Amino acid sequence: MSPIDVEILLQAEAVRAWHVDAVDALPVDEVRVTLVTDGSTWGRDVDSLLRRERRLGDLSARGSDLLPPGSSPGRHAAEDAVVTQEVRSGTRIDLSGGPVRPGCWTLTFDDRPGEDAAVQALLANRFPVVRVVDEHGRVIVEGRPGSEVPGLLAAALDDVLAGCVQLLVAAVAGHPLRLPAEPGGHDAPGTGGVPTPKARARRAWAAAVARRVYRRLYRSPHWRVGWRFTEGPGVLATGGLAGERWRDLPDDGRHFYADPFPIEVDGRTYLFVEDYDHRLGRGVISVLEFDGQGPVGTPRPVLEHDVHLSYPVVLEDDGQLWMIPETSAAGTVELYRATEFPDRWELHSVLLSDLDANDTTPFRHEGRWWLSATVRHGGSCSDALHLWYADRLAGPWVAHAGNPVLVDIASARPAGRPERHGGRLLRPVQDGRRGYGAALAVAEVVTLDPATFVQRVVARIPPDPSWPGSRLHTLNRAGRLEVVDGSARSSRLRHRSRR
Structure with missing residues (x-):
């Protein structure tokens, strides 16, 4: 040499x-x-x-x-x-x-x-x-x-x-x-x-x-959550939005809901969302319950932080309920434990620090816990996929030897919980080739171990007449309840006239 x-x-x-x-x-x-x-x-x-x-x-x-x-x-x-x-x-x-x-x-x-x-x-x-x-x-x-x-x-x-x-x-x-x-x-x-x-x-x-004209007329960005009950295979398995009718989770226009994560606990279904207030310019995590007919009431805040919160991954492990919200503005990945589900949460530990990790998503694979997230390295926050693994959800977490394991604006960033279908591990991902949150894709994880990562994209899912708009951003399911989120408009003039 x-x-x-x-x-x-x-x-x-x-x-x-x-x-x-x-x-x-x-x-x-x-x-x-x-x-x-x-x-x-x-x-x-x-x-x-x-x-x-x-x-x-x-x-x-x-x-x-x-x-x-x-x-x-x-x-x-x-x-x-x-x-x-x-x-x-x-x-x-x-x-x-x-x-x-x-x-x-x-x-x-x-x-x-x-x-x-x-x-x-x-x-x-x-x-x-x-x-x-x-x-x-x-x-x-x-x-x-x-x-x-x-x-x-x-x-x-x-x-x-x-x-x-x-x-x-x-x-x-x-x-x-x-x-x-x-x-x-x-x-x-x-x-x-x-x-x-x-x-x-x-x-x-x-x-x-x-x-500039648009932002004078509308609050931007403004997201909306869609939900439906489905008995059969969902979007992740079919690779499309068609099926039972999607319904919007209503908001008052001055704040929006996004990043929906449902969970079933003791036979009841709860939906956690990013709750963003345009007047404050910051999000908190809110929750509402679903019964057999749909949402009960409106989302109520359950977790706040010094920084913007979003993407509230909720899960059950070792008999307890946990949440990993996105805290990228703090440079951390934080684990919260429910002290009184679903309304009270306490910080359990900081899993990772000194990094700008986006949409951190935990999942189990072959006896290990894994974390996936896109990490910003001076450029986009959506194109560089990083992985970590641990024996326990609380860690310690070890970085994958190949990080970043993928650089791809079309299939790197997580968009919800991975699930197993027919023996395959499928992860919903964001397809950002037309802009942030423009479409979803489904990627099958072919190989995953501490030294190797291989995936293949099996479906692309843009918005369509069954879920119209210019964005399709997150996909999750718990039991019969399937949820997505996408774009919406919130007129400033409408609310001024009401006042």
Whole structure:
């Protein structure tokens, strides 16, 4: 091995902030950065568009920010090293977007090198499949990093580039990340229909105006919970929403309910939800009971925190009732025990800390407890799946050797409790390719142990006439009660007129 563990090749005129992040994150002792002159860049029009979108969206520059000319990031940067073809020993990663170089790994977007290919995909409203390939085109790692705001290039591009850093780290660490198999294959590279940066800039201005008008008229976002009683197989087993009629859990418009988790206890059914008050800008956990006809009363708060609470996973273990709500704003995963079910809960322990974990979901598999969650690494909070395992629900918890075990905006983030059907372990997941909470998918866990994770997507579930709207976000069931959540509208004008 060369004294230099890794060498990174960058386009001399397009060194960006995410390159610094990649160099700093690589799990090696030494990194050399070499500047080349035959790479590619996305051009001034795109940089102008990014600046305009940041101003309109009040966004700070991140990974896509261009560093001053002559910048060469790295712990051990090459001084005045400008090469075109020379290849050194050791691992070399070409991020310049230039032609394939012998002995180099290359980062590709929809099988094309160069960040300009990522820009083209995002302008076409598609998240590219990102791969690190060797000089013969063999895939070393692959993923589909994404963003919660695909329609905003400045935010989406920064999030995708942050995901690229994770893929590069996995490649160097020897973690062979792969996208799951799915019906119809992965998104194919698009052809045509890509707006120019100038046309996109005009659209960005119009979209910013539309967003401001919408937020004056409506509270946003606003979610709603759907419920139904079903005797037969549910959505997770059938892969579709059709069946018994869905009904809405009503709200007063000034706050909404989301992330529904039902549980049966002593023959009675309870539904726990995120209860978000628009006036406070923060959520608490509330509960209501269901009888044989439907909901009894309205949700009442049962758990509050210094930070926003959501995604209240409730479960029974060892004769006690437990809850793991999302506390990502506190950087923790917390376990609560019911002292007087369903209304009183106490903090039992902090399972994980110092991480931004989203929609943490516990489940049992082959004699172990597992936790699944997506963890933010400077980009999206929905594309990097992490796993932990333990012998007991209270821990201690051990991180999976391959974390993140999956980078995929279309199938990483949990969307409810995993269940077993016909011997298969199925997990509901969020498909965020069209934005946060836009659709669901069903993934079958094929292999899961402390060293390996493999899943395959068996169904995609967008909203449809049986559950209309622009979002479909969470799926759970307890006994006959099946619940989902999705988008709704809450008019500010309606409530003003009432007052």
